[in-house]
Amino acid sequence: MKVLSDMHMHSNNSFDAENSVREMCLGAIEKDISTIAITDHMEAPEIKLGDRSVFGNMIKQITKSVADVEAASKEFEGKLKVLKGVEIGEPMHEPKLTKKAMDIADYDFVLASIHNVKDSEDFYYLKYNESNVPALLKQYFDELLDTASNADFDSLAHLTYPTRYIIQRTDINPELDRYSEVIDNILKALVDRDKALEINTSGLRTIGVTMPDINIIKRFKELGGKYVTIGSDAHSVSKLGYGIEKGIEIAKTCGFDYFTVFENRQPELVQIWY
Numbered sequence: 395m396k397v398l399s400d401m402h403m404h405s406n407n408s409f410d411a412e413n414s415v416r417e418m419c420l421g422a423i424e425k426d427i428s429t430i431a432i433t434d435h436m437e438a439p440e441i442k443l444g445d446r447s448v449f450g451n452m453i454k455q456i457t458k459s460v461a462d463v464e465a466a467s468k469e470f471e472g473k474l475k476v477l478k479g480v481e482i483g484e485p486m487h488e489p490k491l492t493k494k495a496m497d498i499a500d501y502d503f504v505l506a507s508i509h510n511v512k513d514s515e516d517f518y519y520l521k522y523n524e525s526n527v528p529a530l531l532k533q534y535f536d537e538l539l540d541t542a543s544n545a546d547f548d549s550l551a552h553l554t555y556p557t558r559y560i561i562q563r564t565d566i567n568p569e570l571d572r573y574s575e576v577i578d579n580i581l582k583a584l585v586d587r588d589k590a591l592e593i594n595t596s597g598l599r600t601i602g603v604t605m606p607d608i609n610i611i612k613r614f615k616e617l618g619g620k621y622v623t624i625g626s627d628a629h630s631v632s633k634l635g636y637g638i639e640k641g642i643e644i645a646k647t648c649g650f651d652y653f654t655v656f657e658n659r660q661p662e663l664v665q666i667w668y
């Protein structure tokens with residue numbers, strides 16, 4: 395039986411997303427998705443800025459996100475499973491504040507990600523040229539290794555995040571082969587700590603490949619990876635579920651017979667039907 399889950403999406407409790415939790419739920423039901431995780435942004439370095447943060451008060455927003463999810467779980471019971479997630483950005487930049495964010499709720503599912511390296515802006519805002527790309531990618535993967543090795547999370551989100559903007563906006567080839575050693579170490583850290591790797595399908599609509607791509611997912615399996623989660627990273631109802639079936643197919647191609655959903659932060663395996 396075909397069972398679709400989308401384990402990464404944002405409601406309007408994230409600074410950059412459009413629709414309410416309720417609207418996301420209705421969209422998921424319409425798209426025959428049976429489980430979703432609402433994973434609103436918690437950017438750890440922003441917490442200390444409180445109301446002065448450009449992204450608003452994250453703690454207030456996450457508290458609201460969790461309350462919205464709890465209400466939606468009740469409203470859509472029997473029709474849709476709505477999981478309480480969070481996407482913790484840069485958890486190692488401010489570990490104490492991250493811990494505070496983690497204590498807001500009993501999450502079902504925690505994604506960890508890096509959108510900006512230390513003392514820099516989100517990769518979305520950077521300008522890329524031949525000379526800064528290698529140093530930026532090196533710093534990114536080094537920080538991601540620290541995150542994979544030490545942060546408290548369930549699945550590592552969009553492992554190749556910076557490549558999305560480099561590929562979209564420049565002719566520069568990110569040459570990920572150059573970083574194969576540190577990427578291997580990231581994957582090994584996930585394996586050693588029984589963490590999941592996310593197959594982020596938003597790349598399918600922006601750069602034509604998942605983040606990470608099939609080669610890295612295959613390598614994760616080779617190194618003993620057990621858990622993959624699949625998420626669209628939708629910031630609106632229209633993109634919810636985008637590429638999820640393709641992501642499941644890719645997981646199967648890479649040797650996974652199951653994908654994973656997390657409830658109460660415990661992995662639950664869902665058999666792939668292909």
Ligand SMILES: [Zn+2]
Nearest residue numbers: 481507551552
């Ligand atoms: Zn993200």
Ligand SMILES: [Zn+2]
Nearest residue numbers: 402404481627
């Ligand atoms: Zn996201």
